Amino acid sequence: MVHRGELIPAYLDGELVGEEKQWLEEHLAVCARCGDELSALHEVGLLLSEAPLFSPQPGFTARVMARLAQKEARRRLTRVAPALVAVSLLLTFLALLSVVGLLTPWWSTLAAPATLIELGFDLLLRFMQTGTTLAQTCSFLLGATLGALPPGLLLPYSFLMLGLMMVWARLVIRAPLPQNN
């Protein structure tokens, strides 16, 4: 016997017409196997159309919006990061310049030593000079900063520097940002 099971879903949906419909109806009258398939298909249809639409646990929207806010904050951070890095690099460069300036006299002393005693004496002198210069520079910078900033801005300024250092460290060390997904 020829079975044409592929026609049965269309028949069930009332989409089968003409000769095919007539053929299937005649076949169904004599074929138990296709009859079984028809009733199983019918049952599947009922089962699925009565199945409920599952909803998520309450508070779903809030959970999505919280994750979204997290993602946005991360995106904003990565957008300002290049600017912060540029500022950090500039500050580092300036700091290096003054370090080079401090080291030059050391280099000339070491490059052309006269006698051992003179060298020792020179180095001691250089050491004291460098120390004094560093201390002077620090006190000058500190004084200038303290003098230039109104007292109210001192704390925010310190936080800014701290934050800058943290971002710089994070980007240099490449520590992963906290991720929840």
Add this chain to the structure above:
Amino acid sequence: MPFDEAHGREGERGWVREALAGDQEAFARLVENYQAAVYNLAYRMLGNAGDAEDAAQETFLRAYSRLRSYDPARKFSSWLLAIAAHHCIDRLRRRRSTISLEDIPLGRQFSTDRDPEREIERQEEREEIRRLLERLPPDYRLVVILYYWNDLSCRQIGEVMGLGEGAVKSRLHRARRMLAQGLREERESASQRSNMAMGEAP
């Protein structure tokens, strides 16, 4: 906020516009409206509540970041369900190499039904549907879900999946026949089990 079809399309377009302009409230309203459609699709595709929650959240996050590419001439729900569908199929692909569905406990769904007997019956029906859907390859499962739960026509399913209407229809027919076959097998093995329990009485 209830979603009525009458001014639904317009309101929906407005929400998309506002969300694009950076209004989070408007996007939250879109999430509120489509959470069940997306969550149910994920649940039926993936078979458990934990994965469904995660996949549904991920779908909305992706939708938000791709909102700019949404074409307002399309139905928003078709666009959103396409994102959900791709994400779920991706997950299934990744999962196949790690664990099978049987290893994942079925998440409990809360229900408003107070009658415990009816509740058990429903639980069994849910399990049966889950087992039946699991027999289908993911893209067939998707066609069935979009047709029966999201009430999409074959043409709309074609839009979601990037297929022609005819291809969707033949997949749907084949999927239904596979489900019917599964149902018959389930019934047969159930009656065999009960026969065995009755001491194989003639």
